[in-house]
Amino acid sequence: MTQLTATGKAQAAPAVRRGPRRSRRALVLNLVAVVVGLLVWTALATIGVQGLPNPLEVAGRAAELIGDGTLVTDALASLRRVLIGFLLGTLLAIPVGFLMGWYATARGLLEPYVQFFRTIPPLAIIPLAIVLMGIDERPKIFVIFLAAFLSSVVSTFQGVVDVDKTLINAARVLGASDRTIFLRVVVPASTPFILVGMRVGLGAAWGTLVAAELIAAQEGLGFRMQQAQLYYDLSTIFVGLITIGVLGLLMDRLLLLAERRLTNWQERR
Template sequence: MAMTAVTVPDTPTPTPRRRRARGPVRGIALNVIAVVLGLGIWTLLSRSGIQGLTGPVDVAVRGAELIADGTLPADILASLRRVFTGFALGTALAVPVGFLMGWYGTARGLIEPYVQFFRTIPPLAIIPLAILLMGIGETPKIFVIFLAAFLSSVVATFQGVMDVDKTLINAARVLGASDRVIFLKVVVPASTPFIIVGMRIGLGAAWGTLVAAELIAAQEGLGYRMQQAQLYYDLPTIFVGLISIGVLGLAMDRLLLLAERRLTGWQERR
Protein backbone atom coordinates (compact mmCIF):
# COMPACT_ATOMS: atom_id res chain seq x y z
CA MET A 1 0.00 0.00 0.00
CA ALA A 2 1.39 3.37 -0.99
CA MET A 3 2.29 5.77 1.82
CA THR A 4 1.08 9.33 1.43
CA ALA A 5 3.41 11.96 2.78
CA VAL A 6 1.73 14.43 5.07
CA THR A 7 2.98 17.97 4.73
CA VAL A 8 3.07 19.90 7.99
CA PRO A 9 2.76 23.61 7.44
CA ASP A 10 5.69 25.61 8.78
CA THR A 11 4.98 27.55 11.95
CA PRO A 12 5.63 31.22 11.28
CA THR A 13 8.57 32.51 13.26
CA PRO A 14 7.79 35.74 15.10
CA THR A 15 9.67 38.64 13.60
CA PRO A 16 11.93 40.76 15.86
CA ARG A 17 9.47 43.64 15.58
CA ARG A 18 6.59 41.40 16.69
CA ARG A 19 8.65 40.07 19.60
CA ARG A 20 9.51 43.62 20.66
CA ALA A 21 5.83 44.56 20.50
CA ARG A 22 4.80 41.62 22.67
CA GLY A 23 7.39 42.43 25.35
CA PRO A 24 5.90 45.71 26.66
CA VAL A 25 2.33 44.34 26.53
CA ARG A 26 3.32 41.28 28.53
CA GLY A 27 5.23 43.45 31.01
CA ILE A 28 2.26 45.76 31.56
CA ALA A 29 -0.05 42.79 32.03
CA LEU A 30 2.27 41.32 34.66
CA ASN A 31 2.49 44.70 36.40
CA VAL A 32 -1.31 44.92 36.58
CA ILE A 33 -1.53 41.38 37.95
CA ALA A 34 1.11 42.20 40.58
CA VAL A 35 -0.81 45.32 41.70
CA VAL A 36 -4.10 43.41 41.94
CA LEU A 37 -2.46 40.61 43.92
CA GLY A 38 -0.81 43.13 46.22
CA LEU A 39 -4.10 44.90 46.92
CA GLY A 40 -5.78 41.56 47.55
CA ILE A 41 -3.13 40.44 50.04
CA TRP A 42 -3.26 43.85 51.74
CA THR A 43 -7.06 43.59 52.06
CA LEU A 44 -6.84 40.09 53.52
CA LEU A 45 -4.20 41.15 56.04
CA SER A 46 -6.23 44.18 57.13
CA ARG A 47 -9.27 41.94 57.72
CA SER A 48 -7.33 39.22 59.49
CA GLY A 49 -7.27 41.11 62.76
CA ILE A 50 -3.79 42.65 62.65
CA GLN A 51 -4.05 45.47 65.15
CA GLY A 52 -4.01 48.92 63.60
CA LEU A 53 -3.49 47.83 59.99
CA THR A 54 -5.79 49.85 57.79
CA GLY A 55 -7.13 48.58 54.46
CA PRO A 56 -6.90 49.94 50.90
CA VAL A 57 -10.43 51.38 51.00
CA ASP A 58 -9.73 53.50 54.08
CA VAL A 59 -6.47 54.69 52.57
CA ALA A 60 -8.21 55.59 49.30
CA VAL A 61 -10.88 57.55 51.19
CA ARG A 62 -8.24 59.42 53.19
CA GLY A 63 -6.27 60.12 50.03
CA ALA A 64 -9.38 61.57 48.37
CA GLU A 65 -9.92 63.82 51.39
CA LEU A 66 -6.34 65.09 51.30
CA ILE A 67 -6.64 65.75 47.56
CA ALA A 68 -9.97 67.56 47.99
CA ASP A 69 -8.65 69.99 50.60
CA GLY A 70 -5.42 70.59 48.65
CA THR A 71 -3.11 69.11 51.27
CA LEU A 72 -1.76 66.20 49.24
CA PRO A 73 -1.04 68.18 46.04
CA ALA A 74 0.83 70.82 48.06
CA ASP A 75 2.85 68.18 49.89
CA ILE A 76 3.67 66.37 46.64
CA LEU A 77 4.85 69.57 44.97
CA ALA A 78 7.01 70.50 47.97
CA SER A 79 8.63 67.06 48.11
CA LEU A 80 9.09 66.86 44.35
CA ARG A 81 10.77 70.24 44.32
CA ARG A 82 13.24 69.19 47.02
CA VAL A 83 13.97 65.77 45.53
CA PHE A 84 14.31 67.02 41.97
CA THR A 85 16.55 69.94 42.96
CA GLY A 86 18.84 67.82 45.12
CA PHE A 87 18.90 64.95 42.64
CA ALA A 88 19.56 67.19 39.63
CA LEU A 89 22.38 69.07 41.38
CA GLY A 90 23.92 65.85 42.70
CA THR A 91 23.85 64.15 39.31
CA ALA A 92 25.06 67.22 37.45
CA LEU A 93 28.15 67.34 39.66
CA ALA A 94 28.66 63.56 39.94
CA VAL A 95 28.96 62.90 36.19
CA PRO A 96 31.89 65.26 35.47
CA VAL A 97 33.62 64.33 38.73
CA GLY A 98 33.24 60.64 37.90
CA PHE A 99 34.67 61.22 34.42
CA LEU A 100 37.63 63.12 35.89
CA MET A 101 38.33 60.31 38.36
CA GLY A 102 38.13 57.65 35.69
CA TRP A 103 40.07 59.43 32.95
CA TYR A 104 42.83 61.18 34.90
CA GLY A 105 44.90 59.29 37.44
CA THR A 106 45.87 62.51 39.25
CA ALA A 107 42.24 63.53 39.75
CA ARG A 108 41.44 60.01 40.92
CA GLY A 109 44.16 60.12 43.56
CA LEU A 110 43.00 63.52 44.82
CA ILE A 111 39.22 62.98 44.82
CA GLU A 112 38.60 59.29 45.44
CA PRO A 113 39.62 59.29 49.16
CA TYR A 114 37.01 61.95 49.91
CA VAL A 115 34.33 60.15 47.90
CA GLN A 116 35.00 56.86 49.65
CA PHE A 117 35.16 58.58 53.04
CA PHE A 118 31.79 60.29 52.71
CA ARG A 119 30.21 57.13 51.25
CA THR A 120 30.66 55.48 54.64
CA ILE A 121 28.74 58.29 56.37
CA PRO A 122 24.95 58.06 55.95
CA PRO A 123 23.52 61.33 54.57
CA LEU A 124 21.08 61.33 57.49
CA ALA A 125 24.04 61.67 59.87
CA ILE A 126 24.89 64.97 58.16
CA ILE A 127 21.54 66.53 59.13
CA PRO A 128 22.66 67.95 62.54
CA LEU A 129 25.73 69.52 60.92
CA ALA A 130 23.65 70.85 58.02
CA ILE A 131 21.23 72.53 60.46
CA LEU A 132 24.06 74.21 62.36
CA LEU A 133 25.83 75.44 59.24
CA MET A 134 22.90 76.22 56.92
CA GLY A 135 20.00 77.04 59.22
CA ILE A 136 16.53 75.55 59.05
CA GLY A 137 15.40 76.70 55.60
CA GLU A 138 15.30 74.77 52.34
CA THR A 139 19.08 74.68 51.91
CA PRO A 140 19.89 71.89 54.44
CA LYS A 141 17.00 69.74 53.16
CA ILE A 142 18.19 69.99 49.56
CA PHE A 143 21.83 69.53 50.62
CA VAL A 144 21.35 66.12 52.26
CA ILE A 145 19.32 64.92 49.25
CA PHE A 146 22.04 66.27 46.95
CA LEU A 147 24.68 64.39 48.92
CA ALA A 148 22.77 61.09 48.71
CA ALA A 149 22.33 61.40 44.93
CA PHE A 150 25.89 62.59 44.32
CA LEU A 151 27.64 59.76 46.16
CA SER A 152 25.64 57.09 44.31
CA SER A 153 26.07 58.60 40.87
CA VAL A 154 29.75 59.53 41.09
CA VAL A 155 30.86 56.00 41.93
CA ALA A 156 28.81 54.51 39.07
CA THR A 157 30.20 57.02 36.57
CA PHE A 158 33.76 56.42 37.76
CA GLN A 159 33.31 52.66 37.47
CA GLY A 160 31.81 53.05 34.01
CA VAL A 161 34.88 54.90 32.75
CA MET A 162 37.23 52.36 34.35
CA ASP A 163 35.36 49.44 32.74
CA VAL A 164 35.53 50.76 29.16
CA ASP A 165 37.04 48.07 26.96
CA LYS A 166 40.70 49.01 26.47
CA THR A 167 40.61 47.34 23.06
CA LEU A 168 38.20 50.02 21.83
CA ILE A 169 40.44 52.80 23.12
CA ASN A 170 43.57 51.27 21.58
CA ALA A 171 41.80 50.73 18.26
CA ALA A 172 40.73 54.38 18.21
CA ARG A 173 44.31 55.47 18.91
CA VAL A 174 45.62 53.31 16.08
CA LEU A 175 43.14 54.99 13.74
CA GLY A 176 44.58 58.36 14.76
CA ALA A 177 41.85 59.60 17.11
CA SER A 178 42.86 62.25 19.62
CA ASP A 179 42.19 61.91 23.35
CA ARG A 180 39.27 64.31 23.01
CA VAL A 181 37.67 62.24 20.25
CA ILE A 182 38.26 59.00 22.15
CA PHE A 183 36.67 60.45 25.25
CA LEU A 184 33.61 61.80 23.44
CA LYS A 185 33.09 58.98 20.93
CA VAL A 186 34.21 55.93 22.92
CA VAL A 187 34.34 56.55 26.67
CA VAL A 188 31.15 58.60 27.08
CA PRO A 189 28.86 56.21 25.11
CA ALA A 190 30.36 53.13 26.79
CA SER A 191 29.90 54.71 30.24
CA THR A 192 26.30 55.82 29.68
CA PRO A 193 24.67 52.58 30.96
CA PHE A 194 26.69 52.87 34.19
CA ILE A 195 25.68 56.52 34.56
CA ILE A 196 21.99 55.69 34.20
CA VAL A 197 22.28 52.91 36.78
CA GLY A 198 24.00 55.33 39.15
CA MET A 199 21.24 57.88 38.58
CA ARG A 200 18.59 55.28 39.37
CA ILE A 201 20.36 54.33 42.59
CA GLY A 202 20.84 58.01 43.41
CA LEU A 203 17.15 58.66 42.81
CA GLY A 204 16.22 55.94 45.28
CA ALA A 205 18.68 57.37 47.80
CA ALA A 206 17.21 60.85 47.29
CA TRP A 207 13.66 59.67 48.04
CA GLY A 208 14.94 57.62 50.95
CA THR A 209 16.56 60.72 52.44
CA LEU A 210 13.52 62.92 51.85
CA VAL A 211 11.53 61.94 54.95
CA ALA A 212 14.42 62.65 57.29
CA ALA A 213 15.28 65.83 55.39
CA GLU A 214 11.75 67.14 55.86
CA LEU A 215 12.14 66.82 59.62
CA ILE A 216 14.28 69.95 59.43
CA ALA A 217 11.61 72.49 60.39
CA ALA A 218 9.43 71.72 57.35
CA GLN A 219 5.87 72.99 57.12
CA GLU A 220 4.82 70.89 54.14
CA GLY A 221 5.93 67.81 52.27
CA LEU A 222 5.13 64.10 52.28
CA GLY A 223 7.70 63.34 54.97
CA TYR A 224 6.44 66.16 57.16
CA ARG A 225 2.83 64.98 56.76
CA MET A 226 3.77 61.43 57.71
CA GLN A 227 5.58 62.62 60.81
CA GLN A 228 2.56 64.67 61.85
CA ALA A 229 0.28 61.69 61.24
CA GLN A 230 2.50 59.55 63.45
CA LEU A 231 1.84 61.85 66.41
CA TYR A 232 -1.91 61.24 66.12
CA TYR A 233 -1.64 57.56 65.12
CA ASP A 234 -3.22 58.43 61.77
CA LEU A 235 -2.31 55.28 59.81
CA PRO A 236 -4.33 56.08 56.65
CA THR A 237 -2.42 59.35 56.18
CA ILE A 238 0.88 57.54 56.69
CA PHE A 239 -0.09 55.00 54.03
CA VAL A 240 -1.11 57.80 51.67
CA GLY A 241 2.34 59.35 52.10
CA LEU A 242 4.11 56.04 51.57
CA ILE A 243 2.12 55.23 48.44
CA SER A 244 2.65 58.74 47.05
CA ILE A 245 6.42 58.48 47.51
CA GLY A 246 6.44 55.02 45.93
CA VAL A 247 4.38 56.07 42.91
CA LEU A 248 6.39 59.24 42.31
CA GLY A 249 9.68 57.39 42.67
CA LEU A 250 8.50 54.64 40.32
CA ALA A 251 7.40 57.17 37.71
CA MET A 252 10.77 58.98 37.83
CA ASP A 253 12.61 55.66 37.62
CA ARG A 254 10.63 54.69 34.52
CA LEU A 255 11.58 58.02 32.92
CA LEU A 256 15.23 57.19 33.54
CA LEU A 257 14.72 53.76 31.96
CA LEU A 258 13.17 55.43 28.92
CA ALA A 259 16.16 57.76 28.68
CA GLU A 260 18.48 54.76 28.94
CA ARG A 261 16.78 53.04 26.00
CA ARG A 262 17.07 56.21 23.94
CA LEU A 263 20.73 56.76 24.77
CA THR A 264 21.89 53.16 24.57
CA GLY A 265 19.97 51.90 21.56
CA TRP A 266 23.24 50.45 20.24
CA GLN A 267 23.53 48.11 23.22
CA GLU A 268 22.47 44.50 22.76
CA ARG A 269 19.52 43.59 25.00
CA ARG A 270 17.90 40.38 26.14
Protein backbone atom coordinates in the same frame (compact mmCIF):
# COMPACT_ATOMS: atom_id res chain seq x y z
CA MET B 1 23.56 38.95 -1.92
CA THR B 2 19.86 39.71 -2.44
CA GLN B 3 18.92 36.31 -1.10
CA LEU B 4 21.13 36.81 1.97
CA THR B 5 19.60 40.20 2.64
CA ALA B 6 16.10 38.83 2.33
CA THR B 7 16.97 36.00 4.68
CA GLY B 8 18.40 38.46 7.19
CA LYS B 9 15.22 40.54 7.01
CA ALA B 10 13.11 37.45 7.46
CA GLN B 11 15.11 36.48 10.53
CA ALA B 12 15.00 40.00 11.97
CA ALA B 13 11.24 40.40 11.48
CA PRO B 14 10.16 38.18 14.40
CA ALA B 15 12.49 40.11 16.75
CA VAL B 16 10.81 43.37 15.74
CA ARG B 17 7.33 41.93 16.30
CA ARG B 18 8.32 40.43 19.61
CA GLY B 19 8.93 43.82 21.26
CA PRO B 20 5.27 44.96 21.66
CA ARG B 21 4.30 41.44 22.73
CA ARG B 22 6.87 41.52 25.52
CA SER B 23 5.67 44.98 26.59
CA ARG B 24 2.07 43.78 26.78
CA ARG B 25 3.10 40.71 28.76
CA ALA B 26 5.10 42.86 31.19
CA LEU B 27 2.12 45.22 31.61
CA VAL B 28 -0.22 42.30 32.32
CA LEU B 29 2.22 40.89 34.89
CA ASN B 30 2.49 44.32 36.54
CA LEU B 31 -1.29 44.59 36.80
CA VAL B 32 -1.50 41.07 38.23
CA ALA B 33 1.15 41.97 40.81
CA VAL B 34 -0.81 45.09 41.84
CA VAL B 35 -4.07 43.14 42.18
CA VAL B 36 -2.37 40.40 44.22
CA GLY B 37 -0.75 43.02 46.44
CA LEU B 38 -4.11 44.70 47.09
CA LEU B 39 -5.71 41.35 47.91
CA VAL B 40 -2.94 40.47 50.37
CA TRP B 41 -3.19 43.93 51.92
CA THR B 42 -6.97 43.56 52.28
CA ALA B 43 -6.58 40.13 53.84
CA LEU B 44 -4.04 41.39 56.39
CA ALA B 45 -6.27 44.36 57.26
CA THR B 46 -9.30 42.06 57.61
CA ILE B 47 -7.61 39.84 60.19
CA GLY B 48 -6.63 42.97 62.13
CA VAL B 49 -2.84 43.17 61.85
CA GLN B 50 -1.88 45.96 64.30
CA GLY B 51 -4.72 48.22 63.21
CA LEU B 52 -3.62 48.11 59.57
CA PRO B 53 -6.06 50.19 57.45
CA ASN B 54 -7.59 48.52 54.42
CA PRO B 55 -7.17 49.91 50.88
CA LEU B 56 -10.64 51.50 50.89
CA GLU B 57 -9.85 53.48 54.05
CA VAL B 58 -6.56 54.67 52.58
CA ALA B 59 -8.29 55.61 49.32
CA GLY B 60 -10.92 57.57 51.27
CA ARG B 61 -8.22 59.42 53.22
CA ALA B 62 -6.38 60.16 49.97
CA ALA B 63 -9.57 61.62 48.51
CA GLU B 64 -9.93 63.88 51.57
CA LEU B 65 -6.34 65.10 51.32
CA ILE B 66 -6.70 65.71 47.60
CA GLY B 67 -10.00 67.49 48.12
CA ASP B 68 -8.60 70.04 50.58
CA GLY B 69 -5.40 70.46 48.55
CA THR B 70 -3.08 69.10 51.26
CA LEU B 71 -1.78 66.15 49.29
CA VAL B 72 -1.07 68.20 46.16
CA THR B 73 0.76 70.88 48.16
CA ASP B 74 2.84 68.31 50.05
CA ALA B 75 3.62 66.32 46.90
CA LEU B 76 4.77 69.42 45.02
CA ALA B 77 6.95 70.53 47.94
CA SER B 78 8.63 67.13 48.21
CA LEU B 79 8.96 66.80 44.44
CA ARG B 80 10.65 70.19 44.25
CA ARG B 81 13.19 69.25 46.92
CA VAL B 82 13.95 65.89 45.35
CA LEU B 83 14.30 67.32 41.83
CA ILE B 84 16.63 70.14 42.91
CA GLY B 85 18.80 67.88 45.07
CA PHE B 86 18.86 65.08 42.49
CA LEU B 87 19.69 67.35 39.54
CA LEU B 88 22.42 69.19 41.42
CA GLY B 89 23.91 65.92 42.65
CA THR B 90 23.84 64.34 39.19
CA LEU B 91 25.24 67.41 37.43
CA LEU B 92 28.21 67.43 39.79
CA ALA B 93 28.64 63.64 39.93
CA ILE B 94 29.05 63.15 36.17
CA PRO B 95 32.08 65.47 35.65
CA VAL B 96 33.67 64.34 38.92
CA GLY B 97 33.23 60.69 37.92
CA PHE B 98 34.75 61.36 34.49
CA LEU B 99 37.71 63.17 36.08
CA MET B 100 38.34 60.30 38.48
CA GLY B 101 38.07 57.69 35.77
CA TRP B 102 40.09 59.45 33.06
CA TYR B 103 42.88 61.14 35.02
CA ALA B 104 44.91 59.14 37.52
CA THR B 105 45.91 62.31 39.39
CA ALA B 106 42.28 63.37 39.87
CA ARG B 107 41.45 59.84 40.98
CA GLY B 108 44.16 59.88 43.61
CA LEU B 109 43.02 63.26 44.94
CA LEU B 110 39.25 62.74 44.89
CA GLU B 111 38.63 59.04 45.46
CA PRO B 112 39.56 59.04 49.20
CA TYR B 113 36.98 61.76 49.88
CA VAL B 114 34.30 60.06 47.80
CA GLN B 115 34.85 56.69 49.45
CA PHE B 116 35.04 58.30 52.90
CA PHE B 117 31.73 60.13 52.57
CA ARG B 118 30.09 57.06 51.02
CA THR B 119 30.53 55.28 54.36
CA ILE B 120 28.68 58.08 56.18
CA PRO B 121 24.89 57.93 55.79
CA PRO B 122 23.54 61.22 54.43
CA LEU B 123 21.11 61.26 57.36
CA ALA B 124 24.07 61.56 59.74
CA ILE B 125 24.92 64.87 58.07
CA ILE B 126 21.61 66.42 59.13
CA PRO B 127 22.82 67.86 62.48
CA LEU B 128 25.87 69.40 60.79
CA ALA B 129 23.74 70.74 57.95
CA ILE B 130 21.39 72.42 60.42
CA VAL B 131 24.27 74.07 62.29
CA LEU B 132 25.96 75.32 59.11
CA MET B 133 22.93 76.16 56.95
CA GLY B 134 20.08 76.90 59.33
CA ILE B 135 16.61 75.41 59.09
CA ASP B 136 15.35 76.70 55.74
CA GLU B 137 15.33 74.79 52.44
CA ARG B 138 19.10 74.62 52.04
CA PRO B 139 19.88 71.80 54.51
CA LYS B 140 16.97 69.71 53.20
CA ILE B 141 18.15 70.02 49.61
CA PHE B 142 21.79 69.52 50.62
CA VAL B 143 21.09 66.17 52.29
CA ILE B 144 19.17 64.96 49.22
CA PHE B 145 21.92 66.31 46.95
CA LEU B 146 24.56 64.39 48.88
CA ALA B 147 22.63 61.11 48.62
CA ALA B 148 22.19 61.50 44.85
CA PHE B 149 25.77 62.64 44.28
CA LEU B 150 27.45 59.76 46.13
CA SER B 151 25.33 57.19 44.29
CA SER B 152 25.93 58.67 40.83
CA VAL B 153 29.62 59.55 41.07
CA VAL B 154 30.76 56.01 41.80
CA SER B 155 28.71 54.59 38.92
CA THR B 156 30.11 57.17 36.47
CA PHE B 157 33.65 56.53 37.67
CA GLN B 158 33.20 52.78 37.29
CA GLY B 159 31.78 53.26 33.81
CA VAL B 160 34.89 55.13 32.67
CA VAL B 161 37.25 52.63 34.28
CA ASP B 162 35.45 49.65 32.70
CA VAL B 163 35.60 50.95 29.11
CA ASP B 164 37.07 48.22 26.92
CA LYS B 165 40.77 49.04 26.49
CA THR B 166 40.69 47.42 23.06
CA LEU B 167 38.38 50.18 21.83
CA ILE B 168 40.68 52.88 23.19
CA ASN B 169 43.80 51.28 21.72
CA ALA B 170 42.09 50.81 18.34
CA ALA B 171 41.11 54.48 18.30
CA ARG B 172 44.68 55.50 19.11
CA VAL B 173 46.04 53.29 16.31
CA LEU B 174 43.68 55.06 13.92
CA GLY B 175 45.15 58.38 14.99
CA ALA B 176 42.42 59.67 17.29
CA SER B 177 43.40 62.29 19.84
CA ASP B 178 42.67 61.92 23.54
CA ARG B 179 39.81 64.40 23.20
CA THR B 180 38.27 62.41 20.35
CA ILE B 181 38.70 59.13 22.23
CA PHE B 182 37.04 60.62 25.29
CA LEU B 183 34.08 62.06 23.38
CA ARG B 184 33.57 59.27 20.84
CA VAL B 185 34.55 56.18 22.84
CA VAL B 186 34.58 56.78 26.59
CA VAL B 187 31.42 58.89 26.91
CA PRO B 188 29.16 56.56 24.85
CA ALA B 189 30.56 53.45 26.56
CA SER B 190 30.01 55.04 30.00
CA THR B 191 26.46 56.22 29.30
CA PRO B 192 24.75 53.00 30.54
CA PHE B 193 26.66 53.23 33.83
CA ILE B 194 25.77 56.92 34.20
CA LEU B 195 22.07 56.25 33.67
CA VAL B 196 22.07 53.34 36.11
CA GLY B 197 23.82 55.59 38.61
CA MET B 198 21.16 58.23 38.06
CA ARG B 199 18.42 55.70 38.78
CA VAL B 200 20.19 54.61 41.97
CA GLY B 201 20.73 58.25 42.89
CA LEU B 202 17.05 59.00 42.33
CA GLY B 203 16.10 56.19 44.68
CA ALA B 204 18.56 57.49 47.27
CA ALA B 205 17.11 61.00 46.92
CA TRP B 206 13.57 59.80 47.57
CA GLY B 207 14.82 57.55 50.37
CA THR B 208 16.41 60.55 52.10
CA LEU B 209 13.41 62.82 51.64
CA VAL B 210 11.46 61.88 54.77
CA ALA B 211 14.45 62.40 57.05
CA ALA B 212 15.39 65.63 55.24
CA GLU B 213 11.91 66.99 55.96
CA LEU B 214 12.55 66.53 59.67
CA ILE B 215 14.45 69.83 59.42
CA ALA B 216 11.71 72.27 60.47
CA ALA B 217 9.56 71.56 57.41
CA GLN B 218 6.04 72.99 57.25
CA GLU B 219 4.94 71.03 54.19
CA GLY B 220 5.96 67.91 52.31
CA LEU B 221 5.07 64.22 52.27
CA GLY B 222 7.66 63.36 54.90
CA PHE B 223 6.45 66.18 57.14
CA ARG B 224 2.84 65.03 56.78
CA MET B 225 3.75 61.44 57.62
CA GLN B 226 5.64 62.53 60.73
CA GLN B 227 2.65 64.60 61.87
CA ALA B 228 0.35 61.65 61.26
CA GLN B 229 2.63 59.43 63.35
CA LEU B 230 2.00 61.60 66.40
CA TYR B 231 -1.73 60.92 66.16
CA TYR B 232 -1.40 57.28 65.06
CA ASP B 233 -3.06 58.20 61.76
CA LEU B 234 -2.00 55.16 59.75
CA SER B 235 -4.20 56.00 56.77
CA THR B 236 -2.37 59.30 56.22
CA ILE B 237 0.97 57.55 56.60
CA PHE B 238 -0.04 55.03 53.93
CA VAL B 239 -1.18 57.83 51.62
CA GLY B 240 2.25 59.46 51.98
CA LEU B 241 4.08 56.19 51.40
CA ILE B 242 2.06 55.37 48.30
CA THR B 243 2.46 58.89 46.90
CA ILE B 244 6.24 58.76 47.36
CA GLY B 245 6.33 55.33 45.72
CA VAL B 246 4.20 56.40 42.75
CA LEU B 247 6.19 59.61 42.14
CA GLY B 248 9.48 57.73 42.46
CA LEU B 249 8.27 54.99 40.12
CA LEU B 250 7.16 57.49 37.47
CA MET B 251 10.51 59.30 37.58
CA ASP B 252 12.36 56.00 37.42
CA ARG B 253 10.33 54.96 34.35
CA LEU B 254 11.27 58.23 32.65
CA LEU B 255 14.95 57.55 33.33
CA LEU B 256 14.54 53.98 32.07
CA LEU B 257 12.95 55.30 28.87
CA ALA B 258 15.87 57.72 28.41
CA GLU B 259 18.29 54.85 29.04
CA ARG B 260 16.70 52.75 26.30
CA ARG B 261 16.73 55.64 23.85
CA LEU B 262 20.36 56.57 24.53
CA THR B 263 21.69 53.01 24.66
CA ASN B 264 19.64 51.32 21.94
CA TRP B 265 22.89 49.94 20.52
CA GLN B 266 23.14 47.56 23.47
CA GLU B 267 21.87 44.01 23.24
CA ARG B 268 19.05 43.30 25.69
CA ARG B 269 17.32 40.18 26.86
